[in-house]
Amino acid sequence: MQAMTRRAAVAALLAAASVAGPAPRVAAEDADRGATLFRYCTQCHGEQGEGNALALAPAIAGLPAWYVERQLEHFRSGIRGRHFDDIAGMRMRPMSLTLRKEGDVAAVAAYVASLPPADPEPTLEGDPARGQQLYATCVACHGADGAGNQQMNAPPLTGSHDWYLERQIQNFRQGIRGADPADTFGALMRPMAMTLPDDQAVRDVVAYIMTLPR
Amino acid sequence: MIERLVASASSYAPDIDGLILLIAVLVGFWFLLTEAVFFWLILRFRARDGQRAEYITGEEKSQKRWITIPHLLVLVCDIFIVVGAVRVWYEVKQHLPEAQQTVRVIGQQWAWSFVHPGPDGRLDTADDIKTVDELHLQKDVTYHFELTSRDVLHSLSIPVFRLRQDAIPGRVIRGWFRPTKTGVHDFQCAEICGIGHGIMAARVIIETPDEHAAWMAEHAPTTSLAAAAVR
Numbered sequence: 356m357q358a359m360t361r362r363a364a365v366a367a368l369l370a371a372a373s374v375a376g377p378a379p380r381v382a383a384e385d386a387d388r389g390a391t392l393f394r395y396c397t398q399c400h401g402e403q404g405e406g407n408a409l410a411l412a413p414a415i416a417g418l419p420a421w422y423v424e425r426q427l428e429h430f431r432s433g434i435r436g437r438h439f440d441d442i443a444g445m446r447m448r449p450m451s452l453t454l455r456k457e458g459d460v461a462a463v464a465a466y467v468a469s470l471p472p473a474d475p476e477p478t479l480e481g482d483p484a485r486g487q488q489l490y491a492t493c494v495a496c497h498g499a500d501g502a503g504n505q506q507m508n509a510p511p512l513t514g515s516h517d518w519y520l521e522r523q524i525q526n527f528r529q530g531i532r533g534a535d536p537a538d539t540f541g542a543l544m545r546p547m548a549m550t551l552p553d554d555q556a557v558r559d560v561v562a563y564i565m566t567l568p569r
Numbered sequence: 570m571i572e573r574l575v576a577s578a579s580s581y582a583p584d585i586d587g588l589i590l591l592i593a594v595l596v597g598f599w600f601l602l603t604e605a606v607f608f609w610l611i612l613r614f615r616a617r618d619g620q621r622a623e624y625i626t627g628e629e630k631s632q633k634r635w636i637t638i639p640h641l642l643v644l645v646c647d648i649f650i651v652v653g654a655v656r657v658w659y660e661v662k663q664h665l666p667e668a669q670q671t672v673r674v675i676g677q678q679w680a681w682s683f684v685h686p687g688p689d690g691r692l693d694t695a696d697d698i699k700t701v702d703e704l705h706l707q708k709d710v711t712y713h714f715e716l717t718s719r720d721v722l723h724s725l726s727i728p729v730f731r732l733r734q735d736a737i738p739g740r741v742i743r744g745w746f747r748p749t750k751t752g753v754h755d756f757q758c759a760e761i762c763g764i765g766h767g768i769m770a771a772r773v774i775i776e777t778p779d780e781h782a783a784w785m786a787e788h789a790p791t792t793s794l795a796a797a798a799v800r
Contacts, residue, residue: 398764439699442719445680449768 385458389466392459395450404470406516408478411443413519417472419503422510423464425540427451431460434538438531443522472514474569479517481555481562489560492550496543501567508540512564520561524548528557578754578775579730580747581661586731588657595646603639665745668713672704676716676723676736676758679765688785698788702771706748707781716742726759727773733759748775
């Protein structure tokens with residue numbers, strides 16, 4: 356029953372995403388296709404996309420389809436996951452290359468978006484009060500509630516693991532992510548991440564994000 | 570002969586091809602001969618009307634020589650194979666010629682990454698060039714490689730070099746190769762290492778000295794003050 360509901364949700368997402376308005380039968384087939392393709396992802400990201408720290412795989416459940424799709428395309432083209440120090444990215448890149456057929460990326464992204472968002476527990480020690488002050492820089496794009504803003508190409512931050520957020524901010528700061536000339540959106544994030552003065556500031560802002568309601 | 574099936578691009582590839590050919594010819598000869606004798610015996614002593622089968626114990630000399638003579642001849646062939654194999658093993662695995670350059674090869678789930686020496690020709694200096702999925706080598710240069718793994722067992726298998734070496738976490742395994750032909754060749758992890766093993770591929774790019782120098786100049790690491798500031 357739950358799977359049927361999810362397929363219906365994916366079908367609705369896919370239908371809404373298409374300007375031309377595909378026939379319902381085609382959207383339903385794509386929903387099944389997304390679920391089938393997602394089986395490959397469960398090895399690391401978990402059955403419900405809840406993530407797995409041991410596999411360096413973040414929670415992806417409920418992330419907007421546009422963001423998942425873009426990241427998959429970045430992995431596929433080598434914009435992301437091809438830096439010498441991006442250990443987790445190098446695990447993800449070959450996986451993204453298994454999505455070979457046209458429409459695979461959109462189908463699996465829609466399925467991921469249909470999954471109920473995760474609610475991971477904090478694992479890092481940081482000062483949320485100081486983090487709140489530092490978060491002021493992030494508000495313009497990610498929103499005061501951390502819900503993200505597609506118009507600003509900013510993904511939601513809530514529902515992510517704190518270790519993942521910390522690692523990505525550090526990756527942006529160190530040029531492991533966002534430094535590729537083709538990564539126009541990463542190029543926007545990188546200078547923002549570099550306003551955080553030190554590692555503790557990164558942990559503080561992440562600690563604040565973890566206090567935001569999902 | 571094997572080169573017609575799989576391209577060859579290292580100094581010791583002909584030695585390994587020669588060994589494979591030697592084994593194939595000797596083993597193939599005995600295989601074909603024994604199959605021929607086997608089928609000849611089946612036809613020669615097939616069931617005939619009025620003729621009873623005879624049970625033989627194999628204890629008489631005339632019967633035993635069907636086993637002992639081929640056995641001794643196969644042992645002679647084994648000596649040729651063992652001598653050839655030890656010679657190639659020594660040349661390829663045990664005797665490392667002096668290195669002109671050293672590259673570091675790192676396996677991880679599910680990518681190969683490489684550290685090339687920069688213009689100073691030494692590793693672990695500021696001009697090292699780090700790449701993912703692409704190993705750049707210069708033709709006719711003797712390389713040592715330092716093979717490591719970041720996580721689980723992998724295997725560096727470069728068919729054009731006739732090279733295969735496991736990468737073991739916690740160990741640095743040294744070996745060598747000398748590329749002899751320019752070109753671009755794919756290679757792939759040869760040890761099951763997880764769900765992405767089948768797509769853990771990379772390329773070796775063998776360049777002329779000029780091409781290699783141009784590649785080094787193009788990929789010389791740039792020092793980012795901003796990046797350095799946060800390290």
